[in-house]
Amino acid sequence: MRVTTYSAHQSAIFNLQQRQQGLQKTQEQLTSGKRVAKPSDDPVAAARAERALAAMTRADAHQRALEAARTVTQFAETALGDAGELIQQARETVLAAGNPSYGEGERRALVLTLKGVREQLLGVANRSDGAGNYLFGGQGTERPPFVDDASGRVVYQGTPGDTHVASDEALSISLDGQRTWLEAPSGKAPPAPASLSIFDVLDTAIARLSVSGASDADVALAVKEGVGDLDAYHAHLLAARASTGEALNRMDQAELRIADGKLAAQTERSGAEDLDLVQAISDFQNRQTGYDAALRAYSMVQRLSLFNYISG
Amino acid sequence: MTTALLSIGVRAMTASYASLQTTSHNIANAGVEGYSRQETLLATSKGLFTGAGFFGRGVDVVEVKRAQDSFLTREAASAKALSAMDQARAGYLVQMQSVFRTGEQGLGHAISQFFAAMSDLASRPADTASRQVVLARAQDLVTRFREGGTQLARLQTAVTEEVSASVQTINGLAASIAKINKDIVAASAFGQEPNDLLDERDRLISRLSEHVQVSTIPAGDGTVNVFIGGGQRLVLGANAEQLKRVPDMFDASRSAVAVSEGASLRQLDAGALGGGRLAGLMQFQSEDIVAAQVMLGQLARALTDTVNAQQTLGLNLQPPAGTVASRPLFGLEHGASGSIHAAGTNQSASSEYRLEMRVVDASQLRATEYELRSDPAAPGSWQLLRVPADGSPAVPIVPGVTLGIDGLEIDFDDATTGVPIPATDRFLLAPVTRAAIGLQRLLSDPLDLAAASPFVASAPAANTGSVSVDSLSMVLPPADPAANVVISFTGPDPGDPSRMLYSWTRGAASGSGTWTPGKPIPAPPDPDINGFSLMLSGVPVAGDTVEVMPTAFPEFNNGNALALNALGGRNLVGLQELAGGGVAGGATFNDAFVAALVDIGVRTQGAEAAAAISGARAAQAEQARADKAGVNLDEEAARLIQFQQSYQAAAKVLQIAQSVFADLLKISGS
Numbered sequence: 015m016r017v018t019t020y021s022a023h024q025s026a027i028f029n030l031q032q033r034q035q036g037l038q039k040t041q042e043q044l045t046s047g048k049r050v051a052k053p054s055d056d057p058v059a060a061a062r063a064e065r066a067l068a069a070m071t072r073a074d075a076h077q078r079a080l081e082a083a084r085t086v087t088q089f090a091e092t093a094l095g096d097a098g099e100l101i102q103q104a105r106e107t108v109l110a111a112g113n114p115s116y117g118e119g120e121r122r123a124l125v126l127t128l129k130g131v132r133e134q135l136l137g138v139a140n141r142s143d144g145a146g147n148y149l150f151g152g153q154g155t156e157r158p159p160f161v162d163d164a165s166g167r168v169v170y171q172g173t174p175g176d177t178h179v180a181s182d183e184a185l186s187i188s189l190d191g192q193r194t195w196l197e198a199p200s201g202k203a204p205p206a207p208a209s210l211s212i213f214d215v216l217d218t219a220i221a222r223l224s225v226s227g228a229s230d231a232d233v234a235l236a237v238k239e240g241v242g243d244l245d246a247y248h249a250h251l252l253a254a255r256a257s258t259g260e261a262l263n264r265m266d267q268a269e270l271r272i273a274d275g276k277l278a279a280q281t282e283r284s285g286a287e288d289l290d291l292v293q294a295i296s297d298f299q300n301r302q303t304g305y306d307a308a309l310r311a312y313s314m315v316q317r318l319s320l321f322n323y324i325s326g
Numbered sequence: 327m328t329t330a331l332l333s334i335g336v337r338a339m340t341a342s343y344a345s346l347q348t349t350s351h352n353i354a355n356a357g358v359e360g361y362s363r364q365e366t367l368l369a370t371s372k373g374l375f376t377g378a379g380f381f382g383r384g385v386d387v388v389e390v391k392r393a394q395d396s397f398l399t400r401e402a403a404s405a406k407a408l409s410a411m412d413q414a415r416a417g418y419l420v421q422m423q424s425v426f427r428t429g430e431q432g433l434g435h436a437i438s439q440f441f442a443a444m445s446d447l448a449s450r451p452a453d454t455a456s457r458q459v460v461l462a463r464a465q466d467l468v469t470r471f472r473e474g475g476t477q478l479a480r481l482q483t484a485v486t487e488e489v490s491a492s493v494q495t496i497n498g499l500a501a502s503i504a505k506i507n508k509d510i511v512a513a514s515a516f517g518q519e520p521n522d523l524l525d526e527r528d529r530l531i532s533r534l535s536e537h538v539q540v541s542t543i544p545a546g547d548g549t550v551n552v553f554i555g556g557g558q559r560l561v562l563g564a565n566a567e568q569l570k571r572v573p574d575m576f577d578a579s580r581s582a583v584a585v586s587e588g589a590s591l592r593q594l595d596a597g598a599l600g601g602g603r604l605a606g607l608m609q610f611q612s613e614d615i616v617a618a619q620v621m622l623g624q625l626a627r628a629l630t631d632t633v634n635a636q637q638t639l640g641l642n643l644q645p646p647a648g649t650v651a652s653r654p655l656f657g658l659e660h661g662a663s664g665s666i667h668a669a670g671t672n673q674s675a676s677s678e679y680r681l682e683m684r685v686v687d688a689s690q691l692r693a694t695e696y697e698l699r700s701d702p703a704a705p706g707s708w709q710l711l712r713v714p715a716d717g718s719p720a721v722p723i724v725p726g727v728t729l730g731i732d733g734l735e736i737d738f739d740d741a742t743t744g745v746p747i748p749a750t751d752r753f754l755l756a757p758v759t760r761a762a763i764g765l766q767r768l769l770s771d772p773l774d775l776a777a778a779s780p781f782v783a784s785a786p787a788a789n790t791g792s793v794s795v796d797s798l799s800m801v802l803p804p805a806d807p808a809a810n811v812v813i814s815f816t817g818p819d820p821g822d823p824s825r826m827l828y829s830w831t832r833g834a835a836s837g838s839g840t841w842t843p844g845k846p847i848p849a850p851p852d853p854d855i856n857g858f859s860l861m862l863s864g865v866p867v868a869g870d871t872v873e874v875m876p877t878a879f880p881e882f883n884n885g886n887a888l889a890l891n892a893l894g895g896r897n898l899v900g901l902q903e904l905a906g907g908g909v910a911g912g913a914t915f916n917d918a919f920v921a922a923l924v925d926i927g928v929r930t931q932g933a934e935a936a937a938a939i940s941g942a943r944a945a946q947a948e949q950a951r952a953d954k955a956g957v958n959l960d961e962e963a964a965r966l967i968q969f970q971q972s973y974q975a976a977a978k979v980l981q982i983a984q985s986v987f988a989d990l991l992k993i994s995g996s
Contacts, residue, residue, distance in 0.1 A: 015953060016953050016954070016956075016958055016961070017953065017958060018363075018952050018953055018955075018956025018957055018958050019356050019956070019957060019958055019959045019960075020356055020357055020358075020359070020361075020952060020957065021948070021949050021952035021953065021956055024952075025945065025949060028945060050428075052420075052423050052424075052427075052428075052927075052930075053423055053426060053428060053923050053924065053926060053927025053930065054419075054420070054423060054926075054927045054928075054930035054931040054934060055931075056927075057923075057924045057927030057931060058924070060428050060923060060924070060927055061920045061921075061923065061924045061927075063429070064428050064429075064432070064916075064919070064920045064923060065916070065917070067428075067429060067430070067434070067435060067438070068434060068435075068437075068438045068916040071438035071439060071442050072438065072441075072442065072894075074442065075441070075445040075446065076445070078442075078445070078446055079445050079446070079449050082450065083449070145450070145453070146452060146453075147450075147452070147882070151882060153782045153784065153877075153882070154782065154877060154878060154879030154880070154881075154882035154883050155879055155882060156879065172878075172879070173782050173784065173875075173877075173878055173879065174784045174786075174787075175782065175783070175784035175785075175795060177882070177883070177884060178796075178797065178884075178888070179445070179448055179449045179884075180444070180445035180448040180449070180887070180888050180891040180892075184796065184863075187449060187884075188882075192787075193787060197787045209787065287428075319959060319960060319963070320959070320960040320963035320964060321959065321963050324963060324966075324967065
């Protein structure tokens with residue numbers, strides 16, 4: 015077969031360019047660390063990487079939603095703990111009022127203590143998360159959610175229920191204040207009311223212990239019923255606190271799951287589009303050697319010509 | 327006697343000199359592309375008869391011939407045409423890919439971020455900062471869509487410019503070929519082939535092939551006739567036709583190619599061009615840009631329409647909170663919400679027919695355009711075809727009857743004046759093609775975001791079962807925004823005890839339905855209650871109730887933000903309506919983007935592979951042509967020596983003839 019000089023040079027140049035392109039492509043991959051830089055490099059891998067990135071973004075959003083819920087739940091857990099201590103204090107105060115040696119003067123002092131406890135409890139029930147949201151705001155509330163009405167009774171001026179964050183799990187960013195503070199099961203048979211408000215319990219105890227000239231029997235009955243109601247409410251409070259504790263546990267679990275999911279997505283993305291360095295370096299060296307050899311061969315062959323040997 | 331010797335010597339010298347000249351011409355043109363090696367053909371002169379037999383009279387120069395194989399030349403030109411076509415398309419596709427960029431800079435990530443911002447808004451509905459973030463992410467999203475749309479429009483402009491340039495080049499080359507045809511006829515009059523002109527014509531045809539696939543048919547007089555696009559003549563003898571870039575029949579921003587036939591223009595079928603850059607450009611324009619535009623538009627439209635629908639169902643915080651109607655978050659500029667193009671060749675005026683198109687369910691929109699034309703089998707009855715063709719059958723459309731198709735409603739009346747428009751008229755309906763480029767964010771005040779749901783649901787403490795409210799989201803505008811709805815469970819479904827029957831009251835209105843655990847209230851086919859969809863968990867017992875009441879404190883409610891966030895995880899793009907009602911299939915916004923990205927990625931990959939293969943084939947065909955026709959310098963060097971030697975030998979013959987003659991003179995002179 016004839017080889018023509020022009021096309022020999024052309025095809026040598028074409029091949030050199032091809033090799034150079036291959037070398038440059040590998041170099042690009044090595045410097046960027048990515049095997050897939052555009053969809054056409056590997057459409058399937060690009061799709062996997064893109065889905066994994068979306069999953070990572072979702073995991074981040076879930077994590078932030080969970081943090082928001084956790085902050086509120088932790089605050090609520092603390093608030094419920096504080097409330098427990100206050101109720102213990104109230105119980106001791108009411109019990110002390112039952113001391114037969116106490117006269118009206120001592121009882122008046124104890125009633126003052128009880129009033130103090132009630133004010134503190136109201137403060138606890140109206141606590142916010144520091145960002146303007148009331149912990150026991152339910153599904154929206156006037157601010158603050160618990161107020162004394164005209165008759166001096168504490169009422170909840172919000173919507174019962176709790177508010178969830180965007181998550182696959184039921185995570186709350188506010189607790190149902192009505193149920194927590196005003197609707198403890200009384201454990202009493204009708205016609206006694208089925209549910210108890212802690213503020214009503216305290217108000218009743220305060221009122222009954224403040225009656226001047228009350229008989230010892232009246233006082234003893236007030237103390238007995240007051241302590242009984244406080245205990246019933248305390249049990250409800252403990253259950254509420256336990257459920258926030260349980261919610262915090264669930265959040266820890268959920269956080270682990272989110273982190274696992276995110277890690278899996280990261281691994282998936284990296285596996286889909288990142289470069290296998292060992293493979294790439296070996297490829298690069300291969301191409302380098304090939305290019306080098308091609309250059310050498312070209313420079314040697316193009317020197318050969320019959321004209322070099324025709325002289326004079 | 328000596329004259330014969332002298333004559334032989336002179337002829338031999340002339341022949342050697344001619345050969346040397348051809349060889350030098352070869353050497354001189356070794357680097358010229360498309361040059362065919364030439365060779366001087368010599369022949370022995372007829373002998374002179376004498377009594378003693380024939381005496382040779384030396385050598386004659388017969389002709390200068392070029393080494394060329396017209397089959398290989400044609401093959402090389404046609405392979406070059408295919409390679410140029412593939413290369414043009416692949417080059418543009420590589421550019422188009424950046425519209426579907428992956429990773430953090432891509433549109434897909436902007437979609438994820440938008441819905442993640444909705445999740446943050448749900449966590450802090452009263453926080454202005456989280457509302458600002460939602461607006462910023464919405465703007466990002468709009469920017470990415472618009473960038474994508476703009477980039478596609480820019481590619482379309484580039485294609486148009488290149489088509490114009492290509493058409494000009496083709497016209498220039500065609501004129502040159504016609505002229506050289508004429509020159510060749512003139513030069514051939516002397517009975518010898520004008521080799522260098524023939525080379526030049528081959529070269530022009532090869533260059534023409536880069537732009538458009540041609541077929542050549544030699545005529546008897548030495549001219550070559552050139553045809554394009556399956557039989558359209560471009561050069562006939564010494565006459566060349568002119569091509570022209572014209573606007574597409576439907577869409578003036580797209581290009582078509584026409585040929586002037588006298589005073590009129592005839593549009594060429596882009597599919598019949600066969601090869602060359604022009605064919606690649608037309609294919610990219612009619613298949614790839616449109617595909618990218620409709621996929622992007624379908625996604626943009628589905629996303630913004632569903633988000634808008636949910637946003638307008640919620641309550642915003644414009645004072646007084648919860649009382650001002652919520653406005654949509656996204657909007658479309660004029661012309662972006664779907665356009666109808668009448669073909670430039672239509673004979674009817676727009677007053678003679680009525681054609682309207684409305685989007686009724688953006689989730690069912692398909693990534694396609696539609697052509698409305700008369701049924702070729704039954705002229706006068708009309709049908710709708712998806713373009714680019716996807717193999718689906720044409721859908722008949724009856725004038726005067728609204729057609730529901732792919733989330734669209736189309737009204738067509740072909741005879742508003744009483745006279746039907748001609749059956750040759752055609753229309754193009756493009757519902758989503760320009761949606762991405764015309765997208766805009768309408769809201770700029772964070773208070774306008776409707777994060778709150780108009781209703782809240784709660785299960786009273788008096789319930790004895792464990793039923794609790796999971797979520798409540800709005801799906802329809804409420805029948806009575808101020809009503810309290812009470813849903814009472816009445817007992818298990820006698821037909822299926824795992825389900826519960828319920829009744830409801832909404833003011834004076836009432837109704838009933840069946841609740842299946844894990845399904846919303848109300849679930850089809852139960853009638854709507856007040857626009858909401860309520861998810862419950864736990865187990866209700868007979869007598870338990872759930873109340874749904876108007877939201878009293880919209881600034882703290884996140885119900886609609888949750889519903890907006892949930893849109894991101896639902897299949898809301900390309901849903902297909904089932905024959906028995908309901909919808910199926912579809913993809914999430916993210917998945918729809920990924921599908922588009924894969925589509926373009928695979929196209930590009932395929933086009934690049936095709937370009938590499940046809941490029942290698944073109945190189946091979948050119949090599950085969952060049953190997954036959956090209957110059958090898960070593961060969962020419964050897965021939966130089968060969969002809970130099972024969973020249974020297976012939977000179978020696980002359981010298982000897984001269985000395986013989988001198989000897990003869992000496993004898994006669996003495």
